[in-house]
Amino acid sequence: MNHRLSSILKVVISIGLLFGLFYVMRDEYGTIVSALKKTNLSLFLAAILIYIINITITTARLEALLISEGIKMPFFRLIELSLIGFFFNNFMPSSIGGDIVKAYYTGVVTKQKAKSYVAVFMDRLTGLFSFAGIGFLALVVGWNAVTQPAVRKSVLVFVILSAIIAFIALNRTAANLISKVLIRVRFKNIGEKLNKVYEMLHSYRDRRKVLLKTIALSIISQAAYFFVVQILFSSLNVPVSTKVIFLIMPIICVVTLLPSLGGLGLREGSIVALFGPIVGGDKAFGVSILLLAVLFIISVVGGIIYLTSPQFRTVKIAQEEENLL
Numbered sequence: 001m002n003h004r005l006s007s008i009l010k011v012v013i014s015i016g017l018l019f020g021l022f023y024v025m026r027d028e029y030g031t032i033v034s035a036l037k038k039t040n041l042s043l044f045l046a047a048i049l050i051y052i053i054n055i056t057i058t059t060a061r062l063e064a065l066l067i068s069e070g071i072k073m074p075f076f077r078l079i080e081l082s083l084i085g086f087f088f089n090n091f092m093p094s095s096i097g098g099d100i101v102k103a104y105y106t107g108v109v110t111k112q113k114a115k116s117y118v119a120v121f122m123d124r125l126t127g128l129f130s131f132a133g134i135g136f137l138a139l140v141v142g143w144n145a146v147t148q149p150a151v152r153k154s155v156l157v158f159v160i161l162s163a164i165i166a167f168i169a170l171n172r173t174a175a176n177l178i179s180k181v182l183i184r185v186r187f188k189n190i191g192e193k194l195n196k197v198y199e200m201l202h203s204y205r206d207r208r209k210v211l212l213k214t215i216a217l218s219i220i221s222q223a224a225y226f227f228v229v230q231i232l233f234s235s236l237n238v239p240v241s242t243k244v245i246f247l248i249m250p251i252i253c254v255v256t257l258l259p260s261l262g263g264l265g266l267r268e269g270s271i272v273a274l275f276g277p278i279v280g281g282d283k284a285f286g287v288s289i290l291l292l293a294v295l296f297i298i299s300v301v302g303g304i305i306y307l308t309s310p311q312f313r314t315v316k317i318a319q320e321e322e323n324l325l
Contacts, residue, residue: 016265031282035236036289043235047228048294054228055082055298057221061214062123066106068210069115073106080305081105087302090264090295099124126211128257130218131250134226222253232290238283240275248274268292 059082063075084105085098103120107113226249233240252270256263268288275284 020265020269032286032289035283035286038236039290040235040237043231044290044294047231047235047290048297050224050231051228051294051298054221054224055079055086057217057224058082058123058127061126061217061221062102062119064210064213064217065119065122065126066116068207069112069119071106071110071112071115071119073109077109080309083298083302084306084309085302087299087306090299123214126214126218127222128254129215130222131253133215133219134222134246134250137246222250225249225253228294229287229291232287232294233279233283235290236283236286238279238287240279244278264292 056079059075059078062082063073063078066073066078081102085102087098088101089098099120103117104113106120107116110116223246226245227242229249230240230242230245233245252267252274255270256267258266268285271288271291272281272284275287278284
């Protein structure tokens, strides 16, 4: 029942946000449609190709974490899992997330379920840390590239919060203090679960080689994703500097992690809210539609792989969801 309610809530949030965004942009429909009709197809296809490269890099990151847990799987099989996970994350109205699918199936194949969940969870966390790293570098290099006060404040708050979280995660004294606080939260065992997650993260503090490798791969993959967005702006003949893209996109990526259907609605709204003051709301909305099209095309590939893979059973995967924490 909780799974069903969660799924319904995500769908309602995404659809509600999309409808709200379409309502706000109602006076710009003509301009948006006209711009989309002039999309440079070659650049759009290039964006799809770079996004596929991005998925390949994130798969290499997952492989490195699995190896650190003593788990080996063929890289091509991991690519399949990444695409299926992408499909679940973006277009399945279900509480079964892509991370759960990857962790479950990896555990089934390797017979090492617990370690599979640890590796997949750390894969997501290192991705989050990369947002902070890119945001910080962009802040240092390109602060003057954005003149809008609201956008500047958003970037600054994001980087400061990320730095605080990174310090808490990697400082041993802070780790002990946080663990003692979390274990006291007894409502539905939330404290115990969060403490388990925190200890999992902190245990990688002593695996510096694999941690540095996965964070480096995360930064490269996120940079590829951000270049996809820049190419989509170029496909509409809207020039946006790399500095601006790298300042704003980490914030958008974090916002899309809030409850929704794969960030649907949140992603589009954030792009309009943060890029709109710079390039115009109509152009920002057009890019959000193109990005959604890229995600849809790649998700369809993942969906086809999933439908032609009889070894997947979503009912079983759903039963394993709680093991992610």
